[in-house]
Every structure is written in C-alpha cells, then in structure tokens.
Amino acid sequence: MGGEWANWLGPAEWQAVRLSLRVSLWATLASLPLGIFVAYVLARWEFPGKQVLNGIVHLPLILPPVVTGYLLLIVLGRRGMIGQFLDQWFGIVFSFRWTGAAVAAAIMAFPLMVRAIRLAIEAVDPKLEAAASTLGASRFWVFVTVTLPLILPGIIAGAILAFAKAIGEFGATITFVSNIPGQTQTIPSAIYAFLQVPGGQEAATRLVIVAVIIAMAALLLSEIIARRVARLVGGT
Amino acid sequence: MRLALQVRHRFAGLELDVDVLAPPGVTVLFGPSGSGKTTLVNAVAGLLRPDQGRIAAGDWVLMDSATRHWLPPSKRRLGYIFQEGRLFPHLTVRQNLLYGRWFAPRDAPAESLERVVDLLGIDRLLSRRPGALSGGEKQRVAIGRALLAAPRLILADEPLAALDEARKAEILPYFERLRDAVSVPILYVSHSSAEVARLATTVIALREGKVAAFGPPAQVLGDPATMGARGLVSVLSAQVVAHHGDGLSELQVAGGTIWPPRLPEEAGRDLRIRVAAKDVILSRVAPQGLSALNILRGTIREIRAAEAPNVLVTVALGDGAEAQMLMAQITRRSLDALALEPGQSCYAILKSIAVSP
Structure with a gap:
C-alpha cells in the first residue's frame, strides 16, 4: 500500500508535500508563543500605541501578499536591514531557504492566530484571575494555572487556522524565497510551476487533492481536539 | 489580631x-x-x-x-x-x-x-x-x-x-x-x-x-442614625434551657424567658435573638390575661425622639454589667398615656422574634 501511495505522487510532488508540511508546522509552532503573548497584550493591557500594534499585526491580512513578500525581502533579505545583520553575526540566512518560507508563512498566518487566541482570552473572566491571585498565585502562575488552560481551545483553534493558512500561502512566499524545488517549492508554488509547463495538469491536480485532504484533516483534528479540551475545561 | x-x-x-x-x-x-x-x-x-x-x-x-x-x-x-x-x-x-x-x-x-x-x-x-x-x-x-x-x-x-x-x-x-x-x-x-x-x-x-x-x-443595629427608625433591631444573647413536649423551646435571656417554636440547638447552646423595635410593646404593670408568652422585665434607660409619631425607648434588661439593651418603638401618645420616664421599671412584650442559632 505504502509503495503504491508513494508512486501515486511523483518525487517532485512528494518533495513539495513534505516541504509544505515542514514549513507550515514550523511556521505555526515557532510563532505560537509570540502569538499568545501578543494576543494577551492586545486583550488585557492598556497602553498608548495599542492600536498601532493591532494594525501592524493585522497588516499582512489586508496588504497584497506580494507586498508583504517584498517587504520581507527588504527587511530580512541577505542585503536587508535585519537580514544583513543576522547573516554577519549569526550566519542566519532566510532568503531562498525553507526557513524563509516558514517566516513568510508565519507572518501571513499571524493575524488569524492572534485573533482566535485574543477572542479566547477576552472570554476569560478577569475575576477568576483575581481570585487566583488572592490565593497566592503570582502573575506568572495565574497565567499558567488559570488563563492558559481556559484559553486552550482558542489556542488550538488559532494554531490550526494558522497551519491551514500557512499550507496555502503563495504570494509572499514566492516573492520572498522564490520557487526552488526542494528548497522553497511548497504545494501552492509547485501547483503554479506545474501549470506553467505543458502536461503538468495531472501533477497539479494530484497536489490539489493532497491540499484538500490536508485541509480537511486539519479541520477534523481541530474539531476533535477542541471538543475534548472544551469538555476538560468546560466545568462539567 | x-x-x-x-x-x-x-x-x-x-x-x-x-x-x-x-x-x-x-x-x-x-x-x-x-x-x-x-x-x-x-x-x-x-x-x-x-x-x-x-x-x-x-x-x-x-x-x-x-x-x-x-x-x-x-x-x-x-x-x-x-x-x-x-x-x-x-x-x-x-x-x-x-x-x-x-x-x-x-x-x-x-x-x-x-x-x-x-x-x-x-x-x-x-x-x-x-x-x-x-x-x-x-x-x-x-x-x-x-x-x-x-x-x-x-x-x-x-x-x-x-x-x-x-x-x-x-x-x-x-x-x-x-x-x-x-x-x-x-x-x-x-x-x-x-x-x-x-x-x-x-x-x-x-x-x-x-x-x-x-x-x-447590639450598639450599631440599635442606632437609628445608621439603621433608620424603621429597621431598628435589638440583639440579645440567649441560652437554650430546655425543649418542651408542647413544641416550644425555653430560652434564658436577661430579664426573663422566651418561648420560640422548637429549635434544633441542644440545651446549653448560646444563641443570639433579634427583636425589631416595632415589634415590642411596653407595659408598666405585669401583663395579665394576655396570650403573649415572651414577656421580659426591665428598666427604662433612655427615651429618644424618633420620626413622628413615634419615640424610641431603650429598656435595660437584667442588672449592671449583664444588662442588655432592648429598643421599643412606641407612639408619643402611648408614652404620654403611660407617663414613662427613665428609671422606671416596665415589662416588654415581644410580638415577634428571630432566633439566630
């Protein structure tokens, strides 16, 4: 069975699928801590410039993806403002690497992730957190023992949403890290590439089917996990 | 602390x-x-x-x-x-x-x-x-x-x-x-x-x-400045003496005995009872031929003006340091008719009480 499955997709297609999964997984997991932090800041803190931060977080959602990709190139490219510095001092290079694709996917998915988590945090009654603090819990422990478990369904929803968005990311990725097979050619880029050559439709169709399966699986999984967690934290 | x-x-x-x-x-x-x-x-x-x-x-x-x-x-x-x-x-x-x-x-x-x-x-x-x-x-x-x-x-x-x-x-x-x-x-x-x-x-x-x-x-709840005359309440200490076969319990308080419907507390327990000032009737002589059971003996300690047509009478139940204060809200007309004055002994008839175990 496994062999037949492997043969159903050509080696280039497999490469794109594996790369897409790796890029999206890293994009989601690596941005999750920051996503939770930013969501918490937006939900609970009051400070001047809060709307600016909110705007910056949401910018990738409204900008054309190509623009986001180009901005990434300017900032994180090898000659970019920050990219230059990262290359010289730490040897970290994003442009034309799969890590760059992960950064592009993470940034494009970030607003969706933050939004889902922020809604979950806003639904937590601050009075419960106050109660925890009167029982001796410091701010850190209040967050870990009360806030975090209560927003877990929101975090899972946000992560799955971000993962799905990352899988489908195309514009910013292709602008920032191009379309190099094995390096930066994710499923959408591969579909695009196959459609550019005669006789590529079949391969493209197979990748489309894979994309649909991944999306459905992610949705189902999130539904199952969210239901489990909701039962756990829901109080019955 | x-x-x-x-x-x-x-x-x-x-x-x-x-x-x-x-x-x-x-x-x-x-x-x-x-x-x-x-x-x-x-x-x-x-x-x-x-x-x-x-x-x-x-x-x-x-x-x-x-x-x-x-x-x-x-x-x-x-x-x-x-x-x-x-x-x-x-x-x-x-x-x-x-x-x-x-x-x-x-x-x-x-x-x-x-x-x-x-x-x-x-x-x-x-x-x-x-x-x-x-x-x-x-x-x-x-x-x-x-x-x-x-x-x-x-x-x-x-x-x-x-x-x-x-x-x-x-x-x-x-x-x-x-x-x-x-x-x-x-x-x-x-x-x-x-x-x-x-x-x-x-x-x-x-x-x-x-x-x-x-x-x-007892002091704060009996202060018309905080309670308003209508909500004025006296708090008395009481002790369960016994429970009787007719469905009543016997409570010892300063100035007499009170008979509430049977209480769950065992004999010897200390309780507090609350009496609203408007639920107290005063009499200068020991009441006769009255169906009321809860009658206490005391001495008038103080008479204060209250919202017309009422006055507030504070009655000291019991003696000396043991004395407990009971407030009665009566009309000025009754006060004049009975010619009540501080220092006089009197009887307080409690129309209703609330027991706090």
Missing part, C-alpha cells in the same frame, strides 16, 4: 474615607449597595490600590502609602470568599480546594483537607467540576478553598447574597463555626442585618463611603 483599616480612595461618584481599628473576631462591613463595602474589601485584598491609606492585621502591614509599602494580592496570605464563588471551572473540586496550598509557605499552619471537607460536608463532591455543582455547593467549596489557603486574614464579600433563603440557612452556620473555631480575623461584607446580628463581633456601618457607626452589633 486587630485589623487597622485606614483607606482614602476617590473614584466614580464615591469618596471612600475610612479609619477604624477593629478588635479580633468577625468584623462586618454593613451598608447599602454603593456605600463602598466591596471597594474597601478589595483594597484589603490588594485588588484595588487606594489613593492613600494603611492596612494592617496586627503588626503585619499589607500596605502603607506613607512608606510606599505595597504587598501584591498574592503575598497577602488571604482567603477571599467571593459573592459569586469564582471557582476555577477547569479544576475539580479537590483541585480547587488545594489551589491556595500550592502557593502557601510550607510552614504555614494549614487546615487539613479532611477537616475542612468534613466541616463543610463536601466529601461527595471532591471529584466533580464546579459546573456540576448547585449554588450552595459552590459556595461551600469556595469557603473551603479560602480556608485551605492557610490564610492570615479571611475576606468574605456577601458570600450568601446569591443564594436563596434555604441555602443561606445551610451555609451561615459554617461561618459561625469558622468564627468560633478559627483564630484568623474575618472581614465580612453584608447588607443583611440578620447576618450582622448573627455573625459580627464588630460592625462597621458604611454610608456613602464614610463610617456611619462602628462598634458591637
């Missing part, structure tokens, strides 16, 4: 200004809603930072604006019982109960889980989650959670307000046991004179952010 509360705080529509030193025991913050009770308790809890003030339990200073000393709530070693329980929905009852213990110092003198569970009768609930509990059960768990945090100060913000009368009657005894069994000072917010009469060692009556009266419950 004496509780020093000096708080000045100005916020939307209210200027809180309190400066009292409460003796050990249960201190009840009493007053209508909007009088600043919860604000004051939250200042003690550290959930609100007052503009100015000093709060201390004994020599343990929680905050002092003069020295810029401020303990965050997590360092105040509190057991705060909230009006709405505020149990953690994602934790079981057992985990809720033990939550405060995770953070309490190891050497803190803590109640044992078994003892508290036993005291509150919640052993069946331990593995459940709060969502599966009734209102009364939740509130009992909330009390247990506060007790088990090894608190040096217990705060209770109208812990019974969200409950119906039956549940109140179920939970109030736990607070009494708490008062009698635990040496930790308790600050208890209430707007119910029944709860005040039953629980308080000391009452702080708040009105629009200021202390309208401060002292033992």
Whole structure:
C-alpha cells in the first residue's frame, strides 16, 4: 500500500508535500508563543500605541501578499536591514531557504492566530484571575494555572487556522524565497510551476487533492481536539 | 489580631474615607449597595490600590502609602470568599480546594483537607467540576478553598447574597463555626442585618463611603442614625434551657424567658435573638390575661425622639454589667398615656422574634 501511495505522487510532488508540511508546522509552532503573548497584550493591557500594534499585526491580512513578500525581502533579505545583520553575526540566512518560507508563512498566518487566541482570552473572566491571585498565585502562575488552560481551545483553534493558512500561502512566499524545488517549492508554488509547463495538469491536480485532504484533516483534528479540551475545561 | 483599616480612595461618584481599628473576631462591613463595602474589601485584598491609606492585621502591614509599602494580592496570605464563588471551572473540586496550598509557605499552619471537607460536608463532591455543582455547593467549596489557603486574614464579600433563603440557612452556620473555631480575623461584607446580628463581633456601618457607626452589633443595629427608625433591631444573647413536649423551646435571656417554636440547638447552646423595635410593646404593670408568652422585665434607660409619631425607648434588661439593651418603638401618645420616664421599671412584650442559632 505504502509503495503504491508513494508512486501515486511523483518525487517532485512528494518533495513539495513534505516541504509544505515542514514549513507550515514550523511556521505555526515557532510563532505560537509570540502569538499568545501578543494576543494577551492586545486583550488585557492598556497602553498608548495599542492600536498601532493591532494594525501592524493585522497588516499582512489586508496588504497584497506580494507586498508583504517584498517587504520581507527588504527587511530580512541577505542585503536587508535585519537580514544583513543576522547573516554577519549569526550566519542566519532566510532568503531562498525553507526557513524563509516558514517566516513568510508565519507572518501571513499571524493575524488569524492572534485573533482566535485574543477572542479566547477576552472570554476569560478577569475575576477568576483575581481570585487566583488572592490565593497566592503570582502573575506568572495565574497565567499558567488559570488563563492558559481556559484559553486552550482558542489556542488550538488559532494554531490550526494558522497551519491551514500557512499550507496555502503563495504570494509572499514566492516573492520572498522564490520557487526552488526542494528548497522553497511548497504545494501552492509547485501547483503554479506545474501549470506553467505543458502536461503538468495531472501533477497539479494530484497536489490539489493532497491540499484538500490536508485541509480537511486539519479541520477534523481541530474539531476533535477542541471538543475534548472544551469538555476538560468546560466545568462539567 | 486587630485589623487597622485606614483607606482614602476617590473614584466614580464615591469618596471612600475610612479609619477604624477593629478588635479580633468577625468584623462586618454593613451598608447599602454603593456605600463602598466591596471597594474597601478589595483594597484589603490588594485588588484595588487606594489613593492613600494603611492596612494592617496586627503588626503585619499589607500596605502603607506613607512608606510606599505595597504587598501584591498574592503575598497577602488571604482567603477571599467571593459573592459569586469564582471557582476555577477547569479544576475539580479537590483541585480547587488545594489551589491556595500550592502557593502557601510550607510552614504555614494549614487546615487539613479532611477537616475542612468534613466541616463543610463536601466529601461527595471532591471529584466533580464546579459546573456540576448547585449554588450552595459552590459556595461551600469556595469557603473551603479560602480556608485551605492557610490564610492570615479571611475576606468574605456577601458570600450568601446569591443564594436563596434555604441555602443561606445551610451555609451561615459554617461561618459561625469558622468564627468560633478559627483564630484568623474575618472581614465580612453584608447588607443583611440578620447576618450582622448573627455573625459580627464588630460592625462597621458604611454610608456613602464614610463610617456611619462602628462598634458591637447590639450598639450599631440599635442606632437609628445608621439603621433608620424603621429597621431598628435589638440583639440579645440567649441560652437554650430546655425543649418542651408542647413544641416550644425555653430560652434564658436577661430579664426573663422566651418561648420560640422548637429549635434544633441542644440545651446549653448560646444563641443570639433579634427583636425589631416595632415589634415590642411596653407595659408598666405585669401583663395579665394576655396570650403573649415572651414577656421580659426591665428598666427604662433612655427615651429618644424618633420620626413622628413615634419615640424610641431603650429598656435595660437584667442588672449592671449583664444588662442588655432592648429598643421599643412606641407612639408619643402611648408614652404620654403611660407617663414613662427613665428609671422606671416596665415589662416588654415581644410580638415577634428571630432566633439566630
């Protein structure tokens, strides 16, 4: 069975699928801590410039993806403002690497992730957190023992949403890290590439089917996990 | 441990200004809603930072604006019982109960889980989650959670307000046991004179952010300045003498005997009873041929003017230091007709009483 499955997709297609999964997984997991932090800041803190931060977080959602990709190139490219510095001092290079694709996917998915988590945090009654603090819990422990478990369904929803968005990311990725097979050619880029050559439709169709399966699986999984967690934290 | 509360705080529509030193025991913050009770308790809890003030339990200073000393709530070693329980929905009852213990110092003198569970009768609930509990059960768990945090100060913000009368009657005894069994000072917010009469060692009556009266419950509840003449209540100490076959219990109070319908308390227990001033009839001679059972002997101590057409008569029941004050609201016409004067002996007929076990 496994062999037949492997043969159903050509080696280039497999490469794109594996790369897409790796890029999206890293994009989601690596941005999750920051996503939770930013969501918490937006939900609970009051400070001047809060709307600016909110705007910056949401910018990738409204900008054309190509623009986001180009901005990434300017900032994180090898000659970019920050990219230059990262290359010289730490040897970290994003442009034309799969890590760059992960950064592009993470940034494009970030607003969706933050939004889902922020809604979950806003639904937590601050009075419960106050109660925890009167029982001796410091701010850190209040967050870990009360806030975090209560927003877990929101975090899972946000992560799955971000993962799905990352899988489908195309514009910013292709602008920032191009379309190099094995390096930066994710499923959408591969579909695009196959459609550019005669006789590529079949391969493209197979990748489309894979994309649909991944999306459905992610949705189902999130539904199952969210239901489990909701039962756990829901109080019955 | 004496509780020093000096708080000045100005916020939307209210200027809180309190400066009292409460003796050990249960201190009840009493007053209508909007009088600043919860604000004051939250200042003690550290959930609100007052503009100015000093709060201390004994020599343990929680905050002092003069020295810029401020303990965050997590360092105040509190057991705060909230009006709405505020149990953690994602934790079981057992985990809720033990939550405060995770953070309490190891050497803190803590109640044992078994003892508290036993005291509150919640052993069946331990593995459940709060969502599966009734209102009364939740509130009992909330009390247990506060007790088990090894608190040096217990705060209770109208812990019974969200409950119906039956549940109140179920939970109030736990607070009494708490008062009698635990040496930790308790600050208890209430707007119910029944709860005040039953629980308080000391009452702080708040009105629009200021202390309208401060002292033992008998004194504060009998003060028309705080209660308004209509709500005036006397609090008397009583002791159960015996239960009789005709369905009545015999209570000994200063100045006589009271016969309420049979009480659950065993003989020898001390109780408090409340008598509304409007439910007291005065007579200069021992009443004859009257169906009333509850007749006490006393001496008129004071006569004060009240809202027309009434006057307030304070009757001292019993002698000397043992004497207890009973307030009677009668009309000026009756006062004149009977020619009542301070120093005269008289009889008080109680139309109705409320017994607080």
